Amino acid sequence: MSPLALSCYHAHGGGCSKPVLIELSLSSVEPLWGYPRESCRTNISSRERRCAHAQISSRKVGLVGASPPSIMRVHAVASALLAGDLTADQSIEILTRMLGREWRWIPRIARQFAKAFPSGKTRPRRREVVQLLLRDRGFRRALRKLSVDDWLISPPQMQPVTAAAAWPIPSIETVGALAEWLEITISDLEWFADLHGLNRKGNPKLRHYHYRMLTKQSGTVRLIEAPKPRLKEIQRKILIGILEKIPPHPAVHGFLKGKSIRTFVAPHVGQRAILKMDLEDFFPSISGARVQALFRTIGYPEAVADLLGGLCTTVAPFDIWKVRDLYTQAHLPQGAPTSPALANLCTYRADCRLTGLAKSAGAVYTRYADDLAFSGAESFERFSIHAAAILYEEGFSVHHRKTRIMRQGVRQHLAGLIANQHLNIRRSDFDRLKATLTNCIRLGPETQNHENHPRFGQHLQGKVAFVESINPIKGARLRTLLNQIAW
Numbered sequence: 001m002s003p004l005a006l007s008c009y010h011a012h013g014g015g016c017s018k019p020v021l022i023e024l025s026l027s028s029v030e031p032l033w034g035y036p037r038e039s040c041r042t043n044i045s046s047r048e049r050r051c052a053h054a055q056i057s058s059r060k061v062g063l064v065g066a067s068p069p070s071i072m073r074v075h076a077v078a079s080a081l082l083a084g085d086l087t088a089d090q091s092i093e094i095l096t097r098m099l100g101r102e103w104r105w106i107p108r109i110a111r112q113f114a115k116a117f118p119s120g121k122t123r124p125r126r127r128e129v130v131q132l133l134l135r136d137r138g139f140r141r142a143l144r145k146l147s148v149d150d151w152l153i154s155p156p157q158m159q160p161v162t163a164a165a166a167w168p169i170p171s172i173e174t175v176g177a178l179a180e181w182l183e184i185t186i187s188d189l190e191w192f193a194d195l196h197g198l199n200r201k202g203n204p205k206l207r208h209y210h211y212r213m214l215t216k217q218s219g220t221v222r223l224i225e226a227p228k229p230r231l232k233e234i235q236r237k238i239l240i241g242i243l244e245k246i247p248p249h250p251a252v253h254g255f256l257k258g259k260s261i262r263t264f265v266a267p268h269v270g271q272r273a274i275l276k277m278d279l280e281d282f283f284p285s286i287s288g289a290r291v292q293a294l295f296r297t298i299g300y301p302e303a304v305a306d307l308l309g310g311l312c313t314t315v316a317p318f319d320i321w322k323v324r325d326l327y328t329q330a331h332l333p334q335g336a337p338t339s340p341a342l343a344n345l346c347t348y349r350a351d352c353r354l355t356g357l358a359k360s361a362g363a364v365y366t367r368y369a370d371d372l373a374f375s376g377a378e379s380f381e382r383f384s385i386h387a388a389a390i391l392y393e394e395g396f397s398v399h400h401r402k403t404r405i406m407r408q409g410v411r412q413h414l415a416g417l418i419a420n421q422h423l424n425i426r427r428s429d430f431d432r433l434k435a436t437l438t439n440c441i442r443l444g445p446e447t448q449n450h451e452n453h454p455r456f457g458q459h460l461q462g463k464v465a466f467v468e469s470i471n472p473i474k475g476a477r478l479r480t481l482l483n484q485i486a487w
Contacts, residue, residue: 070143070144073143073146073148074130074133074134074143075126075130076098076148077095077098077099077133078126078129078130078133079126080094080095080098081094081095081113081129082123082124082126082129082156082301082302083155083156083157084157084159085119085157085159086114087114087119088107088110088111088113088114089110091109091110091113091114092106092107092110095109095110097149097150098148098149098150099146099147099148099149100147100148100149100150103138103142104138105136105138105139105142108136108138109132109133109136109139112132112136113129113132116132117129120161120162121161122161122293122296122297123159123296123297123299123300123301123302123305125296125302126302155173155174156173156174156301156302156303156304157173157301158171158172158173158299158300158301159299159301160297160298160299161297161298161299164246164297164298164299167245167246167247167298168245169241169242169245169246169298169299170241170242172300172304173300173301173304174301174303174304175189175303175304175307177304178304178307178308181241182234182237182238184234189307189311190307192208192230192231192234192310192311193306193307193308193309193310193311194208194310194314195306195307195310197315199314199315199317200315200316200317200318201317201318204317204319207228207317208227208228208231208314209225209226209227209228209231209314209333209335210225210226210227210228211223211224211225211226211316211317211320212224212226222334223284223316223320223321223327223334224334224335225314225316225333225334225335225336226333226335226336227333227335227336227337231311232336232337234311235311235312235336235337235338236337236338238308238311238312238338239337239338239341242298242308243338243341243342243345244341246298246341246345248341248344248345248348249344249347249348249351249352249355251351251354251355251365251366251367252344252347252351252366252367252368253366253367253368254340254344254367254368254369254371255340255341255343255344255369256344260469261368261414261415261416261417262417262423262469262470264366264367264368264371264373264414264415265366265373265414265415265417265419265423266423267364267366267375268364268366268373268375268412268414268419269419269420269421269422269423270419270420270421270422271364271375271376271377271412271419272376272377272407272408273375273376273377273378273379273380273405273406273407273408274373274374274375274405274406274407274412274414274419275373275374275375275380275383275384275387275403275404275405275406276371276372276373276402276403276404276405276406276414277371277372277373277374277384277387277388277391277398277399277402277403278370278371278372278398278399278402278403279370279371279372279391279396279397279398279399280370280396280397280398280399281326281397282343282369282370282396283331283332283333283334283339283343284325284326284327284331284332284334285326285331285395285396285397286331286332286342286343286346286347286395287313287329287330287331287395288309288310288313288329288330288331289309289330290346290395291308291309291312291313291332291342291346292305292306292308292309292310293305294309294342294345294346295308295309309330310330311338312332312336312338312339312342313330313331313332313333314330314331314333314336315327315328315329315330315331316328340369343369347367347394347396349394350390350391350394350396351365351367353390353394354367354372354374354387354390354391357383357386357387357390358374358376361376361378361383362376362377362378363375363376363378363380363383364376368415371414371415372387373414374387375419380405381405384403384405388400388403408420413426416429417470423470423471424470424471425467425470425471425474430467430474430478433463433464433467433478434477434478434481436448436460437460437464437478437481437482437485438481440460440485441481441484441485441486444486445457445460445485445487457485457487460482460485461482464478464479464482
């Protein structure tokens with residue numbers, strides 16, 4: 001069996017500058033439990049492993065060639081700045097105490113940090129702070145001379161944006177606290193979050209999701225990713241304990257209690273013109289990085305936000321989805337209980353911009369999941385271009401073939417409802433349901449259950465109740481027929 005060659009940098013003299021070649025025989029490879037034999041760990045010495053890890057980390061933040069102690073000092077300074085919602089003076093004080101003296105570059109760094117990441121805004125990642133530090137020439141010159149006198153950095157604290165300060169979300173400041181809140185162990189938390197993407201390469205039986213393909217009317221394929229019971233329980237706890245306590249944008253009507261397609265269409269009834277737009281690949285368009293940024297925005301430290309984002313996002317395995325697109329990157333799974341709420345919250349800024357655009361044109365804007373509706377008295381030819389440009393800037397793509405401008409001379413339909421003069425259901429839908437109920441009376445309900453619904457009676461009752469909520473008169477006629485069926 002051929003040896004496996006790995007390049008590393010051997011640590012000597014306090015630095016990592018001498019490249020060495022390590023040859024590893026595959027016979028000494030120890031496979032990880034629960035994974036194929038290709039996923040393995042090797043018997044590299046801890047010193048060489050730490051050195052190689054330091055080099056990999058340094059490339060991400062521009063510290064190529066720096067020694068591990070220097071990297072540790074940079075990250076210590078960054079962690080001190082991120083420990084709380086600090087002003088420039090407080091940052092100067094904590095850095096001076098940590099480093100044992102007030103270096104000339106400390107006030108400058110404190111002012112730059114306060115300007116780049118102002119109080120009340122989204123908490124930055126640590127690597128962003130490291131990059132800010134390394135852009136300062138004085139800090140880079142002093143890096144090798146720095147000595148940390150006080151490593152007692154205060155633990156991370158909740159740091160919400162100004163608007164989120166009053167939201168009743170739980171305070172979770174450490175990874176251990178998150179595991180305790182979810183009532184699982186830290187190892188289980190890291191396993192379900194899967195921040196390193198091991199789940200997509202491992203044994204299919206160990207995956208956290210069930211996968212199912214659905215073919216759309218357009219011929220394209222939609223991937224349904226349904227979490228398995230234990231992960232679904234964790235996601236429901238995040239949904240109930242955190243996400244449902246965050247108010248969505250007023251223009252949103254999808255996946256919310258007390259709102260429905262009726263409230264989505266009602267503001268557009270009787271308008272001279274209605275513009276209908278559709279977002280393409282709505283859930284996969286929302287990346288894992290955006291979800292993690294949302295959790296940092298509401299106040300959670302980076303480590304906690306990353307794990308929460310990992311629990312709520314997934315990456316499609318290669319054997320399930322072979323095309324490299326949105327599904328092969330971290331995204332919101334269509335089928336998870338947290339995805340609708342996260343989609344609404346991650347689209348908040350786009351909703352704000354589209355609402356402002358509609359108000360500037362004297363129009364009204366509402367959104368139900370990936371269906372967008374604008375209505376008003378003005379023409380929407382140029383308006384649709386501006387709306388599509390905003391959505392593109394926010395990371396979404398418009399399904400242009402589904403864009404429609406409907407005036408009062410034609411049927412104005414949104415989400416299966418008619419909005420010309422008053423709210424109504426489509427005549428074809430009413431006639432189809434009426435015919436089904438009539439045939440159930442004449443021929444028996446078992447002859448009309450073409451889709452093999454296990455509870456066909458409740459299925460028909462739900463359809464009739466929906467018509468009653470939209471058009472009570474037509475609903476009463478259908479209710480009379482429903483009551484005549486001999487079950």
